[in-house]
Amino acid sequence: MPLQSLDIAARSATTLPSPGIRRTEEVAKLIDISKCIGCKACQAACMEWNDLRDEVGFNFGSYQNPADLTPASWTLMRFYEVEPAGHLEWLIRKDGCMHCAEPGCLEACPSPGAIVKYSNGIVDFVEENCIGCGYCITGCPFNIPRISKQDDKAYKCTLCSDRVAVGLEPACIKACPTQALVFGSKEAMREHAADRVAELQERGFKNAGIYDPAGVGGTHVIYVLQHADQPELYELPKDPKISPVVKLWKGITKPLAMLALGASVLVGFLHYVDVGPNEVKHEKKASDRRDRT
Amino acid sequence: MSSEEETIVRYDASERINHWIVAITFFLSSLSGLALFHPSLFFLTNLFGGGPWTRILHPWTGIVMVVAFVLMAKWMWRDNYLNDNDRRWLSQISDVIGNREEHLPPAGRYNAGQKILFWVLVASLALLLLSGIVMWYAYFALYFPLWVRQSAAAIHALAAFVLVEGIIVHIYASIWVKGSIHAMVGGKVTPAWARQHHPEWYREISEGKA
Ligand code: HEM
Ligand code: SF4
Ligand code: SF4
Numbered sequence: 149m150p151l152q153s154l155d156i157a158a159r160s161a162t163t164l165p166s167p168g169i170r171r172t173e174e175v176a177k178l179i180d181i182s183k184c185i186g187c188k189a190c191q192a193a194c195m196e197w198n199d200l201r202d203e204v205g206f207n208f209g210s211y212q213n214p215a216d217l218t219p220a221s222w223t224l225m226r227f228y229e230v231e232p233a234g235h236l237e238w239l240i241r242k243d244g245c246m247h248c249a250e251p252g253c254l255e256a257c258p259s260p261g262a263i264v265k266y267s268n269g270i271v272d273f274v275e276e277n278c279i280g281c282g283y284c285i286t287g288c289p290f291n292i293p294r295i296s297k298q299d300d301k302a303y304k305c306t307l308c309s310d311r312v313a314v315g316l317e318p319a320c321i322k323a324c325p326t327q328a329l330v331f332g333s334k335e336a337m338r339e340h341a342a343d344r345v346a347e348l349q350e351r352g353f354k355n356a357g358i359y360d361p362a363g364v365g366g367t368h369v370i371y372v373l374q375h376a377d378q379p380e381l382y383e384l385p386k387d388p389k390i391s392p393v394v395k396l397w398k399g400i401t402k403p404l405a406m407l408a409l410g411a412s413v414l415v416g417f418l419h420y421v422d423v424g425p426n427e428v429k430h431e432k433k434a435s436d437r438r439d440r441t
Numbered sequence: 442m443s444s445e446e447e448t449i450v451r452y453d454a455s456e457r458i459n460h461w462i463v464a465i466t467f468f469l470s471s472l473s474g475l476a477l478f479h480p481s482l483f484f485l486t487n488l489f490g491g492g493p494w495t496r497i498l499h500p501w502t503g504i505v506m507v508v509a510f511v512l513m514a515k516w517m518w519r520d521n522y523l524n525d526n527d528r529r530w531l532s533q534i535s536d537v538i539g540n541r542e543e544h545l546p547p548a549g550r551y552n553a554g555q556k557i558l559f560w561v562l563v564a565s566l567a568l569l570l571l572s573g574i575v576m577w578y579a580y581f582a583l584y585f586p587l588w589v590r591q592s593a594a595a596i597h598a599l600a601a602f603v604l605v606e607g608i609i610v611h612i613y614a615s616i617w618v619k620g621s622i623h624a625m626v627g628g629k630v631t632p633a634w635a636r637q638h639h640p641e642w643y644r645e646i647s648e649g650k651a
Contacts (some may be wrong), residue, residue: 161480258477259492279492281477282578286590295578397595402479405602412606416613423540426618428633
């Protein structure tokens with residue numbers, strides 16, 4: 149079966165290793181916000197490659213359209229008008245799945261193989277195995293997955309896993325006219341991002357920096373931010389990580405609870421064997437039929 | 442068969458039916474819930490027609506269980522207040538486990554263990570209902586902030602664990618104490634059974650009868 153994936157690094161609700169002897173290079177998409185002009189070519193390319201047509205939305209007084217990520221809009225240009233240094237700045241961020249190295253969605257998902265992480269870092273939803281419970285939404289620190297009302301399946305950016313698997317770059321990368329979007333190995337993208345940050349700092353953006361949050365083990369979509377000290381300006385969490393509550397819900401407590409349930413049944417059985425059934429004692433005495441004599 | 446006649450009605454027909462509706466919906470809810478609780482139990486989804494059906498059915502069987510339990514709790518409520526005898530009963534738990542019932546202070550209609558189980562069920566079902574609604578993505582979850590949904594998931598799993606543990610004890614006790622299952626199926630017990638396991642209750646009903 150040479151066409152199957154042999155590079156699965158992690159699989160939801162699976163306690164044993166998945167086929168993983170094949171190692172692929174870790175990839176990353178770099179989104180350089182300082183270069184983005186908000187043309188939405190990436191949004192259109194995403195629709196086109198993935199063959200998705202979202203419902204026509206409404207204008208809520210911003211170029212942002214649709215208003216939010218949806219099951220059929222896996223990437224979205226978000227527009228922010230902010231004044232971090234006393235003068236107006238128009239920040240435009242391409243939102244979508246971050247492809248976390250430690251994905252909260254995968255941690256939370258109860259359905260075996262509904263979410264997989266490949267060794268190249270891409271986190272993919274396998275809708276065929278999805279049961280529509282929404283746990284991935286509960287687990288994701290970036291508010292990314294969306295469940296479709298049509299089929300009750302969860303959807304999000306695939307980082308064009310189908311294209312990347314055959315050596316192509318994601319569709320959004322291909323469409324970007326300013327090279328605000330770049331794709332390559334994670335290492336190369338970090339180097340490229342560092343160069344860009346140095347340039348920006350030279351140009352006066354003292355706090356320019358890379359957004360590749362360590363709290364989720366790093367991500368396979370990384371940003372160059374003009375104001376890396378204030379990711380909130382871009383509605384990005386400052387220190388994203390899998391919530392401790394989710395860890396408590398999904399962590400070691402689960403196998404311990406399973407052990408306790410099994411142990412209770414066993415203790416009950418042993419108790420029965422030990423002390424015997426609790427029968428009506430007077431009744432026994434009164435009963436002559438059950439006496440052996 | 443017992444030598445004594447089963448003359449005492451412990452549960453009338455509507456009470457018995459009520460109890461078994463709670464029991465059946467408990468099994469449906471716990472098996473469908475546990476299917477999502479740990480990967481090793483995901484195979485239980487097969488009992489419900491696959492993963493999506495399990496996800497769809499679970500909250501509804503849970504709600505039926507809660508409704509049936511509320512009806513049951515209404516007629517059991519007052520019988521489950523703990524009294525001094527119950528506190529002594531609990532302090533002598535080693536006699537309970539060692540099957541030395543004759544040393545125990547007399548139990549009423551329910552003994553202290555049954556009463557505590559009752560309150561554990563009340564508390565865990567209340568938590569399951571509230572947290573379950575918050576977790577219900579098809580209708581309600583997105584009205585709540587993320588941290589509330591995350592807490593609800595943890596609380597639901599914990600309350601489910603407590604409930605299932607409680608019911609394991611309950612089922613074991615009913616197997617251990619002979620005649621209990623019979624009381625919940627046919628409804629009647631012998632005077633000897635009542636005298637031995639629930640002396641206070643026996644005294645009350647025989648005085649009432651006299
Ligand atoms: C009171 C009404 C209840 C409601 C509304 C409810 C709702 C839910 C929901 C929405 C889920 C997520 C999966 C899904 O969408 O189906 C869930 C999971 C679960 N439920 Fe319930 N439930 C209820 C009662 C119960 C009861 C009585 C049990 C019995 C033990 C139970 C045990 C569980 C378990 C073990 C899980 C999996 C938790 C996990 O993934 O960690 N639930 N419930
Ligand atoms: S951003 Fe959310 S959906 Fe994407 S990999 Fe991370 S946790 Fe999963
Ligand atoms: S909605 Fe689907 S992908 Fe998300 S956690 Fe549930 S089964 Fe997994």
